Amino acid sequence: MATLIAPGHFSPNEDAEALHKACKGWGTDEKAVISILAHRNAAQRYEIRLAYEGLYREDLIKRLESELSGDFEKAVYRWILDPTD
Numbered sequence: 103m104a105t106l107i108a109p110g111h112f113s114p115n116e117d118a119e120a121l122h123k124a125c126k127g128w129g130t131d132e133k134a135v136i137s138i139l140a141h142r143n144a145a146q147r148y149e150i151r152l153a154y155e156g157l158y159r160e161d162l163i164k165r166l167e168s169e170l171s172g173d174f175e176k177a178v179y180r181w182i183l184d185p186t187d
Contacts, residue, residue, distance in 0.1 A: 112146055114153035121150070122158055122165075130169040139181045147182050 117138050124134035139147060154162040166178055 112142070114146070114149040115157065117142070117146075117150045118154035118157050118162070121154060121162065125165055125169045132170075132174060135166070135170075135178065139178060144184070148184070151182065 120134060120138055124131035124138075138150070142150065151162045154160070154165075158165075163179075163182060166182070167175070170178055
């Protein structure tokens with residue numbers, strides 16, 4: 103079974119900015135999205151969602167929905183959404 107080790111230094115604002123940068127321009131930097139979301143626990147990903155909305159007045163999930171597609175989009179949803187969502 104895989105174990106997630108969350109980084110000791112964590113800044114939701116820095117992660118939100120990096121995700122915004124990954125989605126800017128032509129195409130999406132999928133490696134950047136993976137490097138952030140795959141290495142954060144659920145509580146940290148929730149903080150990133152809040153930080154993104156606070157910084158850019160835009161829902162991170164809606165932004166990712168407009169940028170991603172297919173199986174990768176489904177995987178990102180599973181990372182970022184709460185189980186109740």
